Amino acid sequence: MPQPPAVQSPEWWRDRLYAALCKRTEKTNVFDDYYECEHPLPFLHEKARDPFRRLLRMSRANYMELVVDALVGRLEVAGFQSDVEGDSDEKAWRLWQDNNLDGGSQLAFLEAAIRGTAYLMVEPDARGGFRITPEHPTQVIVVYRPDAPGVPAAALKLWLDDWTGRLCCTLYLPDRIYKFEAPEPKTGGKPVWARREVTGEEWGGKNALGEVPFGELANRPRMLKPGASELRSVTGIQDRINKTIADRMMTQEFAAFPQKWVTGMEIPVDENGQDIEPFDVAVNKILIAEESGASFGQFAAADLTGYLKGKEADVHDIAAITSTPPHYLLGSMVNLSAEALKAAEAGLIHKIYQRRRFLEEGLEKTMRLAGIASSQARIVWKSPEWRTEGELVDALVKMSTLGVPREVLWERWGATPQEIERWRLLNESALQRAMAGDLAAEYGPKPEAAPAEL
Template identity: 25%
Template structure:
C-alpha cells in the first residue's frame, strides 16, 4: 500500500464516518430521551401547548435497547484443548476493566448499529479500549472479509487528526478543520485532504493485524447493520403525539368554559404613540380560545356541549406500546405494568423472545471478543497462546433468568445424572475465577474429615 493509496483510503474512511454521524447522533439522542420528546401534529398546536408539556415524554427506546444487553455477561475464554477459562486472558481483561467497556460497546452496537474495540501494546501488557462509532471506521477486503485498514479520528481547534492502521504500520495523519458560520464544526468535503503528520511518529504494527475491531449489529449480508431502535423511534413519536393531545384534552376538560350569547365579540382599542384612541379591533381569537370563552352574536340557544371521550387516547397509546413489544421482542411486562401474581412459568414464556434476542447479540459479538483476546495475547508476546485463542471458546453467562429454586432443582438433577461438579458450578453462573475458588474449597473440604462430615449432614 503506497502513500497515495493510504491517503485515498483515509479520505474514503473519513467520509464514511461523517456520513454515519447524523444517524448515530439521532439514535443516541432517542436512546437518551433528548430527542423524540412531545410531538405536535400542527404548528398551531405546538404554539399553544409546547411550553406547557415540554418536560414530558415517553422513552421506549431505552428499555428496548437495554433489555437484551443487561442479560449479556462475558465470562472469559477457554483455550483450545482446555477445560477451564484462560487465567492470563482473565487478568488482562480485569486490568483493562474491559467488562464495563464491553457492556457500553454492546449497547452502542444495538443503538447505533456498530461500535469498536481496539488493542495496543503498553509497558504493562496489552491495552484494550472501546471506541465510539462516530470516530472510528474499519474497511474489509471484498473477498476474504479480513480487516484491510482501520481509522480512529479526533480533533482540536485547528486540525482533525487520525491514526490510520494497517497490518504493517500505524500511520499518523492530519488535515485542517473547516468551521461553518453556524458554529457546527466539521471537515467540509472540499477541504484540504489528509497529509502525513510529521510531528508524530510512524510506527510499525507489532500485531500483524488491524488493531481496531468492529462490533456489528444484525445485518443482511451487506455492509449496513441495523439498529434495534430504528423501528421504535416513529412509534415513540406517535405515542408522544397522542400524549400531547390527551394532556391537552385533560387540561381543557378540567377547566370551565363559557359561552356569552346575544352580544358581539368585544373589541380592544387601538392607541397611537401618545396613548390616544384612534380606532378599535376585535380581540385576538387565539386569546379567547386560551381563555375558554366563545362569543355567539345574535340570539339562539345551545343545544348540547358534550364532554369529549378521553379514554380513546389511552387506548391508542396502549396499542402503540403493544406494537413496540411485538416488533422488538421485548417482554410486555418490561414496558407495561404487569400483575404481580403472574406465575414464574408465565414470565419464562413471555421472555423467550428476549432470551433468543440476547443470544443473537452474543453471536454477533462473539467473533469480535475472541479477536480482541487474540490481539491482546500477540501484544503481550504470546503467539502460541494467541493461536489457541483463535480457535478457543468465548464464555458467556446464560441470558435466561430462572428462579433460585428452579435453578437449584435443575442442577441437582444434573448432578444426580453424573455431571461433574465443576460443570455444575459453571452452569450456576459463577465466573471462571469463582469456579476455581469453589473447586479449591471443595478439594480442601474433601481433605478435611470434619468438613466432609458436615457436608454429609447438610446433604441429609
C-alpha cells in the same frame, strides 16, 4: 487542480474512510437522539401559541431507551474457558480485568445496540503487554476486503483534539500506521490534511500487530450489510406515541374540564361596547344570575379513553417488533404467573442469544490480537435467564442424579470460571484434610488402655 491520490495509497484510504465514517455517523445520529429522548416534536404550526409548544415539549415518552437497555442489561461477560491445559483462562481474565473491560465492554455493547456497531482496539503497551480500549463508532471505522469478507483491509480512528483545536486521524493498515492532522473544518467543509509528526516515531511506521488492531462488535449484521441499530424499525412508532400523547395533553388542557353554558341572561358590555365575560369559572366558585329566565348547564368532559388505548396499542407494537416483554414497557404486572413471565421473556432471551453470537466474534478476535488464541479462551456469558433460587437448585439436584459433573453444575448455577476453580481447590483441600484424618485414625498411635482396678 490537484490530482487525486493513487488507489490504496495512505491518502486514498484516509479520504475514503473519512467520507464513509462521516456518512455513517450522520445516519446513526438519528438513533442516538431517539435513545437520548431527543425525539422530533409532533408538527405544530409556527404561529401556534407558547402554551401549545409547552405541551409538546412534555409529550415525549422514551420507550427507545427501554428497548435498548432490556437487551444490553443482560449482556455480561463472566469469564473465559478453554479445553486445554494451562493458564490461558486465567491469563485472558487477567488481561480483561487489567483493561477494565467489565465496564468497558458494557459501553461497547450499548453503542453497538444503538448505532449498530462498536469496536475494541488493541495496542501494545510499554510493559510488553496489551492495552484494550472500547472505541466509539463515530470515531472508528473498519473496512474489509471485497474478495475476502471478514478480513480487515484498513481502519481509521478520528478525533478532535480539544487542546489544539485540530482534527486528528490515524490510518491503520495491516503493515503500516499513518497519522494525519488538519485544522477543524467549517460546517460542511472538508479537512485539509497534513502529516502528523510524533517525536520519536517514524511517519508511516510499522504496525507491530501485523493486523488491523480492532475487534468489531456488530449488532444484527447481515451477509452484505453491516450491523444495524435495535431501534431501526420502531422510531416511527415512537413518533406515533408522542403524537398521541400530545393530542391527549391538548385535550386535557382545553377540553377535559367541563365547559359551562348559560342562556336567558343579558351579557354586560364595557364602555367600548365589548362583551364582558360575566363569570370567573373555577371549581370553588358559584354561578349566579339575576334574570329569572336564566338557565345553566355544562357540556360533557372530553373522553380520553381513545388516546390511552391508542398509546397502549403502539407500545404493544414496539414490544412485538423488538421482542421486548410488554410488561417492561407498560409497567404493569397483574396476576402474572411464573410461567406467564417466562413466556413473555422468551422472545427477549432468544434475541439475546442471537446477538451474542456476533458479539463473540469481535471479542474473540480482540483477545486473539492481544495474544490469547480464541481456541484457548472461549467467552463465557452470564445467563440471561432469571430464575428463582429454588427453581435453579431443584434443577441442578436433578441433573446431579444423572451423573453430570460437579463443575458443570456450578457453571449452570452461574459461577464464573474463576469461582469454579476456587471451589475446586477448596474441595480438594477439604478432601485431603479428611483423608489425612482418616489415615491418622486408622494407622496412628492408639491410646493406651487404662490399668484395670484391683
